[in-house]
Amino acid sequence: MRLSxxxxxxxxATLAQAARLCAENGITGIGPWRDVVETAGGxxxxxxxxxxxxxxxxxxxxxxxxxxxxxxxxxxNRRAIEEAAELGTPELVLVVGxxxxxxxDLPAARANVARALEQLVPYASGHGVRLAxxxxxxxxxxxxxxxxxxxxxxxxxxxxxxxxxxxxVDTYHVWWDPELFGQISRxxxxxxxxxxxxxxxxxxxxxxxxxxxxxxxxxxxAPITDAVRRAGYTGHVEVEIFNQTIWDTDPAETVKTxxxxxxxxxxxx
Amino acid sequence: MRLSxxxxxxxxATLAQAARLCAENGITGIGPWRDVVETAGGxxxxxxxxxxxxxxxxxxxxxxxxxxxxxxxxxxNRRAIEEAAELGTPELVLVVGxxxxxxxDLPAARANVARALEQLVPYASGHGVRLAxxxxxxxxxxxxxxxxxxxxxxxxxxxxxxxxxxxxVDTYHVWWDPELFGQISRxxxxxxxxxxxxxxxxxxxxxxxxxxxxxxxxxxxAPITDAVRRAGYTGHVEVEIFNQTIWDTDPAETVKTxxxxxxxxxxxx
Numbered sequence: 423m424r425l426s427x428x429x430x431x432x433x434x435a436t437l438a439q440a441a442r443l444c445a446e447n448g449i450t451g452i453g454p455w456r457d458v459v460e461t462a463g464g465x466x467x468x469x470x471x472x473x474x475x476x477x478x479x480x481x482x483x484x485x486x487x488x489x490x491x492x493x494x495x496x497x498x499n500r501r502a503i504e505e506a507a508e509l510g511t512p513e514l515v516l517v518v519g520x521x522x523x524x525x526x527d528l529p530a531a532r533a534n535v536a537r538a539l540e541q542l543v544p545y546a547s548g549h550g551v552r553l554a555x556x557x558x559x560x561x562x563x564x565x566x567x568x569x570x571x572x573x574x575x576x577x578x579x580x581x582x583x584x585x586x587x588x589x590x591v592d593t594y595h596v597w598w599d600p601e602l603f604g605q606i607s608r609x610x611x612x613x614x615x616x617x618x619x620x621x622x623x624x625x626x627x628x629x630x631x632x633x634x635x636x637x638x639x640x641x642x643x644a645p646i647t648d649a650v651r652r653a654g655y656t657g658h659v660e661v662e663i664f665n666q667t668i669w670d671t672d673p674a675e676t677v678k679t680x681x682x683x684x685x686x687x688x689x690x691x
Numbered sequence: 692m693r694l695s696x697x698x699x700x701x702x703x704a705t706l707a708q709a710a711r712l713c714a715e716n717g718i719t720g721i722g723p724w725r726d727v728v729e730t731a732g733g734x735x736x737x738x739x740x741x742x743x744x745x746x747x748x749x750x751x752x753x754x755x756x757x758x759x760x761x762x763x764x765x766x767x768n769r770r771a772i773e774e775a776a777e778l779g780t781p782e783l784v785l786v787v788g789x790x791x792x793x794x795x796d797l798p799a800a801r802a803n804v805a806r807a808l809e810q811l812v813p814y815a816s817g818h819g820v821r822l823a824x825x826x827x828x829x830x831x832x833x834x835x836x837x838x839x840x841x842x843x844x845x846x847x848x849x850x851x852x853x854x855x856x857x858x859x860v861d862t863y864h865v866w867w868d869p870e871l872f873g874q875i876s877r878x879x880x881x882x883x884x885x886x887x888x889x890x891x892x893x894x895x896x897x898x899x900x901x902x903x904x905x906x907x908x909x910x911x912x913a914p915i916t917d918a919v920r921r922a923g924y925t926g927h928v929e930v931e932i933f934n935q936t937i938w939d940t941d942p943a944e945t946v947k948t949x950x951x952x953x954x955x956x957x958x959x960x
Contacts, residue, residue: 560867563867564867598833626896640790642795
């Protein structure tokens with residue numbers, strides 16, 4: 423499974439620096455975040471830049487945050503769909519959002535996600551973009567994503583065709599799930615992205631930043647990777663790590679570590 | 692649903708202080724931890740003390756930590772079973788344990804839980820004690836409990852009779868679960884304890900201590916309580932809160948807050 427570098431892993435690098443580091447290290451895929459694309463002059467300019475390095479854009483991070491049902495959120499997602507199309511990636515990652523401010527109504531928040539998909543899918547399909555629902559670890563349920571398991575993401579996705587709505591398998595978010603392997607198998611044809619990073623304990627004060635390089639934590643990657651492959655996924659594996667210490671490291675060094683860990687735990691780059 | 696005070700909520704109080712605070716506040720149930728029982732002179736002395744205040748022991752916390760498959764861990768669980776019997780509670784809470792030191796083999800850890808239940812159930816049944824599997828929030832999967840959902844706890848429990856192995860429903864650990872209500876319904880006859888505290892964000896540096904008083908966070912208690920009741924549970928609701936700020940508060944004040952919140956969110960004490 424070929425390697426793709428998610429730009430969040432080297433947060434302080436520009437898109438141009440990230441692209442050059444990919445090329446220098448034999449990495450053929452890149453997963454940019456929207457803020458990095460914007461800083462690079464927008465999606466069209468970013469696309470030209472990434473083309474120069476022959477990089478495949480494996481996904482765009484991210485749309486979502488649709489649990490409040492606001493019109494502004496739908497509008498922002500339409501812009502994200504346009505950006506994904508301009509970047510030439512068929513996969514727009516959606517982090518669906520947490521509970522609305524002051525609300526404890528989890529079923530209502532989840533219903534808003536289903537409703538937003540109905541409203542966004544025609545626009546996305548018209549742009550050749552698939553909406554890729556990313557279940558986040560249950561510890562983010564209140565504030566970032568009311569979709570917490572792969573099974574739940576698939577329940578939402580299955581109201582649509584496999585080319586319209588997919589799911590993201592991110593080891594950090596799903597490794598603990600007793601239903602993981604059955605759900606990965608069920609996801610055949612819908613896996614939009616396979617993202618990896620490791621679960622390290624103790625988690626730091628900011629839970630968002632507790633992710634480790636592949637191999638530094640408690641996740642057994644081989645069986646998950648095998649399951650994703652058996653489910654027919656032939657895309658890149660995207661390395662996405664949120665970690666302040668890694669962000670404080672020279673990006674060139676981080677990319678070398680990413681490549682080393684990929685060779686050890688996942689195979690050729 | 693009557694109120695029971697888990698002693699972890701007022702960690703610095705002795706069992707005698709906790710019992711007196713219960714009596715003074717009209718609380719009829721108490722859920723002690725083993726260390727508090729030991730400090731009170733052991734299970735028999737603790738039982739005499741609690742009898743003086745007319746308190747029902749709703750559960751004993753806790754046994755478990757059986758994922759390494761060690762003989763020492765089984766022996767410790769047998770002692771916990773004896774203590775539960777001596778205390779007069781039919782419910783021994785089990786926190787099953789995380790991955791063994793240096794291991795990434797989650798299926799093996801889970802298999803060890805099933806094996807430990809087989810070995811412990813006859814001894815527990817002989818003492819009139821039910822083993823109550825507590826699923827912990829998935830964020831504790833690596834280091835405290837490889838059983839992360841109520842469904843998974845029930846899968847383990849169903850190899851045994853309902854009076855032999857039960858499950859604990861703790862709002863903090865299960866509130867996010869998209870399958871929660873179906874699984875609570877499935878748990879009919881097996882709910883050993885219903886524990887409550889709230890999910891507050893952001894979590895503090897020590898994730899163990901991030902729990903809030905009922906009403907301070909994002910959990911909608913009424914539908915969960917209704918579901919537990921519909922599943923035939925007629926026991927107490929145990930308030931168990933791990934929170935350094937609450938531990939630093941005068942126990943008398945904490946117990947008053949617990950009672951107030953119970954009246955607001957759960958009904959008569």
